Amino acid sequence: MTVISKPHTSLELFPHGGWDVHHHIFEPAKFAYAPDRHLTPPPATVQQFLEFKKNIGITNSVLTHGLSYGSDCTSLKSFVDELGKTDTKAIGVIDPDTVTPEELREMQSKGVRGIRVNLYKYQAMHDVELQKKALREHARAIGKHCPGWSMAFTHVHPEFWADLIPVIEHEIVPSGVCLVTDHFALLRTASMLSSECEGDVTRQTGFREIMELVRAGHLYVKLSAPYRVSHEAPYYADLKPLVRALFNANRHQILWGSDWPHTPHMKVRSREEALCETPCLIIDDLEWLKSLRSWLTAEEWHAMMVSNPQRLYGW
Template sequence: MTIISRPYTSSELFPHGGWDVHHHIFDPAKFAYAPDRHLTPPPATVQQFLDFKKKIGITNSVLTHGLSYGSDCTSLKAFVQELGNSGTKGIGVIDPDTITPGELQEMHSKGIRGIRVNLYKYQAMHDVQRQKQALREHVRAIGAHCPGWSMAFTHVHPEFWGELAPMIQQDIVPSGIRLVTDHFALLKGASMLPAECEGDITRQPGFREIMDLVRAGVLYVKLSAPYRVSLEAPRYMELKPLVRAFLDANPQHVLWGSDWPHTPHMKVRTREEALRETPYLIADDVEWLKNLRSWVSAEEWHAMMVLNPTRLYGW
């Protein structure tokens, strides 16, 4: 494995193309937000994303349905078509109690290749038992009808993965659904570690259990939104050990996503907070990508940016 530590220009980052597997589109002028949303983001339109896509040089993307639209995927299907179905796939949000097989097949025909679990709906952000319930209900809804789809599942408690692991092995793995988690599984860099970890990323709760799931080929992890796990913007140098840990565990199960337009940190908001427009975070995606590229080999980069997302979403 050859890793060259040097700066990369934006034109060198994607010599074979590349996938951004986690971005959003918000266009409330075209599609109204859900009345029970947990967040009110400013507009972030298709054209603005196309400008971003051109700037960093990616060729494909995975549009992740914004939870501000609830479980109505009308906007998602329209945005995927507008972005170009051949170059963009979608990840939807469903209500597992009401979704029908026909609706799932229609989603697939429109370029949707997976779902994300809305923990806010289940009041499960801080409750592992409710998280298990949410996962089981979504597996039940899509498992028999959408073989090969992925299911994105992200929460703010990495320490929950140890309790979730047996259920994942028992209920999700046999279904054929590929489990994905966003934002480094919210494992932290040194600047955000609790004091008892003494700066050692391997001592944080959930580290071993998450790496075991990645190593076993059970869990895909997106290296997305570094500002959620580190305070060292814009280069996030402290994340190199965490990136290397994921890649050393299983380079076929690591992906990259921008999290454009950089939505705020996950939290349970009051009704008043949820309805008040909240600005996006500021991030230097090109600087972060250049640094990330310097930590990995050419083979690892090609797997992370091209091969892995093509296998997971591009079929």
């Protein structure tokens, strides 16, 4: 069993506040899910998140539009109003082929400060060329009208990063869009690594490319959903080498998100699977936060929890 050196209360964890930059709200009774969704999560209401937020000690959050709602952000804007615009920003989903400048300005007025790319819509989860297409089209749609907005995406193939770097460096970065990837860029820890890596996180495919992008300031990485890259719940001790590598590369590019209510692992589901309600995971977020805090200096923690999200999301 992993031993945590010192327990932390919520006040000790967040003496200057804490920003959760990746959580969802699902209220299908009020807002119906998209018929072509890839996942049917159970309800996770505004009130339930507010209780979670209070229990953990979070002061600010970035509501991330659930892909189960497709590109219709009506629910997102309503949820932000309920959560309170003064301490909540949002990440939306758009259809880059049809979104108008007026719609983007209206999203901005509602607290939206970025978008996420729905790779399922592009059937791009396992196709790097389609991923390039999706990134280009989304960056083109927002770059001219929403300078400084972020663009987040998650994919399950770290080996794609080598092919994505030229697009990121020569097209996405010059567009003024801030690129973000979720869930540790899905780099794996020792408990999930294949045998050829011999437990060394630095030897896995994609590690070098991701660190190069972070070091150059071209990519933000969310330390979110540790259960997607480690089997060692609740402390996730084998994440320490990966966390330290990211901070050593560039502490100004690291963010923290809960991924509440902890939807299951990403995968391409059949039509029948997608339409059946899939339960969320049960995660001890406070124990994970205590573990993460023990690996960082006070300056690193403040950067991740306060100053980086303030800068990126324009508080």
